[in-house]
Amino acid sequence: MVSVMNQAMWVSSLAGLSTLMGVLLVFFVPVTQRVFSFIIGFSSGILLFISFAFLLPLSIKYGNLSQIFAGMGLALFFLWLLHLLPFCKVERKGNTTDFFQLSVLLFLAILAHHIPEGIAIGMGFEIEHQVGFSLALALAMHNIPEGMGLAMTLRSTGQRPFLFISLIFVCVISLPVGTGMGLLFVQQSPELIAIGFSFAFMVVLWMIYEIGKHIFSFYLRMFVHGLWIGGIFMYIIHQFH
Template structure:
């Protein structure tokens, strides 16, 4: 698999990888063709799993390389990671405040962002789309880092990150298509909107890869930025949504499993 990616430029590598993550989202969204209702315990476990994947990826694939690269560039090893991490959270917080969206299981009166008359279904899609912005960017930055020959950054590590994010995209696709079906949309429209939520990943990945290639000094900041954005999504959205159904033990177990799988992928492949 790694040899396949190495024949392309980092931007194309990012596009291929995020096409895969988009495809897994679509696969999850296709679950709506099998059932209108998704078992709440299963959903909470999968959301916890997604949170665990993102937490592990934030450290093993993003923050740890950011620290290592900062030191190799002669910078204080803690400053770029700290600055980038906080900026990632601030930017996602700003988007969260501005972009109209609605979290799963909440009434439309609880919609966040600027006030709008958009339909509930659109607001639900935008909530998942917000999850996918930092994921695509993280993959692009990882491939860009490997492409410019940064020590410690490898194509194998970027592939591991893409695999991990792809795994956690499956429940995200299901988490949007199933509620849309319950809202009264047809199976086809529920699937369409579910997979559409991940379309931002290839765009974000190619931008991230191109930015890193053209501005190498920004790389440790960019890696930490992606990590901060992902942790913001986990704490702000995934964990609260996983605990809405009162299945905290299942959600926690899912998070532990997800973290372990992502850690193993990164260490084994990276």
């Protein structure tokens, strides 16, 4: 049991650190708004594949309809509460304040899906070892463009480096924190498996929608191209994994 826990925590920590890798890339690779839109689309495509290839099927496999709907209902309630926050309403005027609101929205969205996805990784390691590794691999690839997106929006605000570093640090550790919660849930309450996976499924779909609708105002075509390529890329990786 200790071995499984250690593996899950190490793998999820590495997946979380890939967010930092994406942040660092922004400082060494020039990124235009067109590229940014493609990156977010690519990241969303990976998330979309994770949702329908892992999260939803696992919730169906390990639970019943009442547990699945309970998880989705809890997710919708949580997202409704999150949507009430002022920074979840981004005005499209293109000034610094708007970019700050967009960066906070992206930060909250990352936390909102990192923790449930971390829970899914922990549950995956406990019930099907290969599932945990597959989820962690997919999220590691997703977190790189996600980190780039967060870094770009934060850098556009002109905020102090301390705030920048603090938000990135919280994003990095949120994934292993969720993994620890997932391991605990499976050990203490196995009936929470389906609820956890269905909760994560709904949160991921929300994240794609919320971030995507703001990227639409930049370069819709690049976002859609990235979405398709990200999904196909993840499918190919899944076939060889």
